[in-house]
Each structure stands twice: as structure tokens, then as C-alpha cells.
Amino acid sequence: MRILLIQPASSIAFIDRVYMHEPLALEYLGAGLKLDGHDILLLDGRIEGDVVKSGIDFQPDIVALTGYTSQVNIIKELAEEFKASSTAPFVVVGGHHATVRPTDFNVSSIDLVVIGEGVTSLREIAIELASQKNFNAIEGLGIPGNTMQFTRTRPHCNLDELPMPDRALTDRYRSHYFSEWLQPLASVRTSLGCVGRCNFCALWSLTGGKYLKRSPENVVVELQNVKEENVFFCDDESMYDVKRMALLADLIREKGIQKNYFLYARADTIVRHPDLFAKWRDIGLRQVFVGMESFSNSHLQAMNKGLTLEQQEEAVSILKELGILLYASFVVDPDFSKNDFRSLTAYVRRLKLNHASFSVLTPLPGTVMHEERYAELFPYRPEMYDFIHTVLPTRLPLTDFYDEFALLWQRAIPLHRALKTFSYYGVKRLPGVFRLLSEATSTMRKSHLDHL
CATH class of the missing domain: 3.80.30.20 (tm_1862 like domain)
Structure with missing residues (x-):
């Protein structure tokens, strides 16, 4: 699969000129997905001019977005733009805010919300998307709908077991x-x-x-x-x-x-x-x-x-x-x-x-x-x-x-x-x-x- 990982822009532009740390969480996600042979592109919206255009050119099967509370609306707008594109990829949202308040992403343009550690979750999502689409079997997910449904809580993993x-x-x-x-x-x-x-x-x-x-x-x-x-x-x-x-x-x-x-x-x-x-x-x-x-x-x-x-x-x-x-x-x-x-x-x-x-x-x-x-x-x-x-x-x-x-x-x-x-x-x-x-x-x- 072709999987696009996106770090959105910050909500206030000058913040990105005070500090800009690498998108470490996405680098972990990409490392896990590469173990399964997926084709990965990571776009940093704080640096890239137009992540939607660059992302659509990649023709992803999955778009994964992350962010903090102040980026909630930025994430939802990106999800809508990708869903409205000709490729209409499967959209997954994770990160800090998705973990503490997943229902903020209970919208039609978002297919799944990852709650907690995402390396294993995203690997399992990719597997299910290519087969039975039985997402209820995956731990740590919010599934959007009229009322968001939640799967079993994913326990915290041994940090040494994560890929570099x-x-x-x-x-x-x-x-x-x-x-x-x-x-x-x-x-x-x-x-x-x-x-x-x-x-x-x-x-x-x-x-x-x-x-x-x-x-x-x-x-x-x-x-x-x-x-x-x-x-x-x-x-x-x-x-x-x-x-x-x-x-x-x-x-x-x-x-x-x-x-x-x-x-x-x-x-x-x-x-x-x-x-x-x-x-x-x-x-x-x-x-x-x-x-x-x-x-x-x-x-x-x-x-x-x-x-x-x-x-x-x-x-x-x-x-x-x-x-x-x-x-x-x-x-x-x-x-x-x-x-x-x-x-x-x-x-x-x-x-x-x-x-x-x-x-x-x-x-x-x-x-x-x-x-x-x-x-x-x-x-x-x-x-x-x-x-x-x-x-x-x-x-x-x-x-x-x-x-x-x-x-x-x-x-x-x-x-x-x-x-x-x-x-x-x-x-x-x-x-x-x-x-x-x-x-x-x-x-x-x-x-x-x-x-x-």
C-alpha cells in the first residue's frame, strides 16, 4: 500500500520559527509500516507549501494525520480535502488530541481514530483495509459514525519493542x-x-x-x-x-x-x-x-x-x-x-x-x-x-x-x-x-x- 503520513502546520505561524522538532511519532509509524513492505511518504506541513497537492500526487491508499488540540480544525480541513480528491484515500487520525478527545474527529471525512500508541495500530489497520476490514478487532480505535464506537483499550507496549x-x-x-x-x-x-x-x-x-x-x-x-x-x-x-x-x-x-x-x-x-x-x-x-x-x-x-x-x-x-x-x-x-x-x-x-x-x-x-x-x-x-x-x-x-x-x-x-x-x-x-x-x-x- 501507499501510505501518506502528514505533520500539519502549527496553528500560529510564528511558533514554527521559535522551534520545530522533527515529527518523531510519524517516523516511528513509518518505520513500523516499512516492516510490512508499504510505500511511505512523510510530508511536513510546517515546511511543505501544499501538503494536499503533494499528497494527492503520491496517490495514497491511506492518509494518516496527527496533531495537538490547537490543530484539530487544521486536521479536519486536511481530511476533507483528501476525501474530496479523486483518490479519496482512507483517512486515519492519531496523536495527542485524538487520544484524549477522539470524538472531536467524529466526522464523515475521517475513517478511523487511533487512541494511544499508533505503530501497531496503523500496521493492523493497513492489514485489515486490504482484507476483511474488521476494524472492531483492532485495539485502541474510535470508529466514527452517528455515535463513535470504541474498540478495546490498547495496553502500553514495551518501548524497546518499537522499531527505531x-x-x-x-x-x-x-x-x-x-x-x-x-x-x-x-x-x-x-x-x-x-x-x-x-x-x-x-x-x-x-x-x-x-x-x-x-x-x-x-x-x-x-x-x-x-x-x-x-x-x-x-x-x-x-x-x-x-x-x-x-x-x-x-x-x-x-x-x-x-x-x-x-x-x-x-x-x-x-x-x-x-x-x-x-x-x-x-x-x-x-x-x-x-x-x-x-x-x-x-x-x-x-x-x-x-x-x-x-x-x-x-x-x-x-x-x-x-x-x-x-x-x-x-x-x-x-x-x-x-x-x-x-x-x-x-x-x-x-x-x-x-x-x-x-x-x-x-x-x-x-x-x-x-x-x-x-x-x-x-x-x-x-x-x-x-x-x-x-x-x-x-x-x-x-x-x-x-x-x-x-x-x-x-x-x-x-x-x-x-x-x-x-x-x-x-x-x-x-x-x-x-x-x-x-x-x-x-x-x-x-x-x-x-x-x-
Whole structure:
């Protein structure tokens, strides 16, 4: 069969100029399908001009689409265009949003929705499509109709049993994948799930609260075949299993693998295991993304973050002493007053951070917070779930809220510290970076118009 895999464009164009990670999930799907002899084409809609035209030219039997909540309508529009084409392929949708809210894809242009791990599911779908079409026998599916029907839940697989992602599928795109100054950048997953129970995050619930791991030996085999010198570990929390990650570091050193690493870690993991981060620094760990979320212990407690400001501040000190860049992330509550915005700005400045990002608190479908605050949410518009718009009522008038949000980005990191971060980009890229910042802040300030 000819199977087309599509990574849709992002809902906000400038996001793809801040970071663009490779479509790793689709590379896993393609690897599995190739084992069965299928002809695979992967199109990245963030880079390709017209994925529908390119896709139709491929004449696929199956089109598989993936995406997040903010891309729901983009996915449905693509599905409609493919169904209306002369080839009218079989359309399958999977990914994060399909797993947490599959009924959003209960439309006539979509034939099946994959819930959970898709490598095995898509292989089985292709087999059934060519034979009996008995999709009810496949685990982890939503079958569109007047009322969506669901098959048995697919249990989580052993991550080591998955095929290695097929990066040949993205050969023509690989120079485009990056995260800010890290370019080109490869993405590698070593685990799935999280030990945290933050009520605004769905990642831990996707695995039923389990923390699933690949063996260090399996990860090293993949790293030996990654061409890029920069590697992003796209785990939900990379360093939780200290023994496993210490062994992985030892194996990387033994194999002589030389890369620059970027990963996620919780502040309490850093505080409890500074020696592990020192060990990783010595083999190439350059920066760590830490979800610090707030300037207030009461806010952290309300999010069920399981952290204190004291732990956050100690984590900042440890990474600074190790010479590892801390990429701190904070959440802006729609209930913020102007004083709250000032307090967050002051907190970031007090920590003397060189780099920080800010997102609007968004109760995504599939999270505890979404269930708890469902009655408060604005009328459902998936494209607003992009962490730049609010989907909850704001204490401030919307125009003031978005003005303060834009000012936060401009003021939280003082210029002399921001210049150190800008230096990572190199002189040639700086004009583009400044244009991007201007575009982003302008977009934030105008976001109130999107609520009309």
C-alpha cells in the first residue's frame, strides 16, 4: 500500500520559527509500516507549501494525520480535502488530541481514530483495509459514525519493542529542525510518561500514570545512528530514573558519542541528584528545560506541582554552578492581576535567569484541570488552546491581560542578561531573532481580537 503520513502546520505561524522538532511519532509509524513492505511518504506541513497537492500526487491508499488540540480544525480541513480528491484515500487520525478527545474527529471525512500508541495500530489497520476490514478487532480505535464506537483499550507496549524511528523519511527536512539556537536538532525519546501529577498536564495520564522506559542500550543504538550534533530528549521527564540515566551516560561515554544534549527535568530531581547532572554535563548536556511555573508556593500547590520555591531556587543555583543553561518555563494564570504580573517579573529577575518562557494556563482536554474547570471555559474553539490565548475568563480586561502578557516577555529578562542568550544564535541570525520577537509580542497584544 501507499501510505501518506502528514505533520500539519502549527496553528500560529510564528511558533514554527521559535522551534520545530522533527515529527518523531510519524517516523516511528513509518518505520513500523516499512516492516510490512508499504510505500511511505512523510510530508511536513510546517515546511511543505501544499501538503494536499503533494499528497494527492503520491496517490495514497491511506492518509494518516496527527496533531495537538490547537490543530484539530487544521486536521479536519486536511481530511476533507483528501476525501474530496479523486483518490479519496482512507483517512486515519492519531496523536495527542485524538487520544484524549477522539470524538472531536467524529466526522464523515475521517475513517478511523487511533487512541494511544499508533505503530501497531496503523500496521493492523493497513492489514485489515486490504482484507476483511474488521476494524472492531483492532485495539485502541474510535470508529466514527452517528455515535463513535470504541474498540478495546490498547495496553502500553514495551518501548524497546518499537522499531527505531525511520529518519530517512525526513531526509529533505532535517536541516530545518531546531529549537531556538540548537540547529540542526534531532529528537530522541528515551521514556514516556511522568512521575508528576500536575493538574494542568495530560502527559502523565496518557500512560495511566506509569513511567515507561527504554533500556540505555537501546537508546545508545539509536544515538549512534543520529547524524545531528544536537539532540533533544523529548521525554516528559528525562532524569527521574537516576540509575538508568547514569548508565546511559556511561554507555555514551564508552561509545565515544559526542553530542550536545537538551532535556526536560523537574527542579526536585535536580536538587536531589546534582551529581547526575554533573555527569551529564561532562558528556554534553548543555541546557535543561525546567517547568518552574510560578513565583508563589500557593500557586504551585494549586497546580499540584509538588514543588516549592525553595527547590526551584536551589535548582537554579545547581545548574548555574555546573555551567548548564537553565531554560525556565512559567505559567500565567488568567486570574492574574497587574500586581501578579509584576511579581512574576520580579521573581524571574531575582533568580537572575538568562532565559525564560511564559505560557497562558490552559486546561487542555484530558487534564484534571479541564474537568474541574469545565463550566468556566469559554465556548470550545480548539485553535485557542495554543498557550498564547486564554480559554478561561481573565481578571483583567482582555486587552489589558494580553498587554501585560506581552510586557512580561519583554521585561522579565533584563537586557544585559538577554544579550547573553542572544549570543547563542550567532551574529547572522540575530536580525531574524529580533524580527521574530517583534512579531510575537505584536501577536500577543492583538490576541484579544481573536475572542470576538
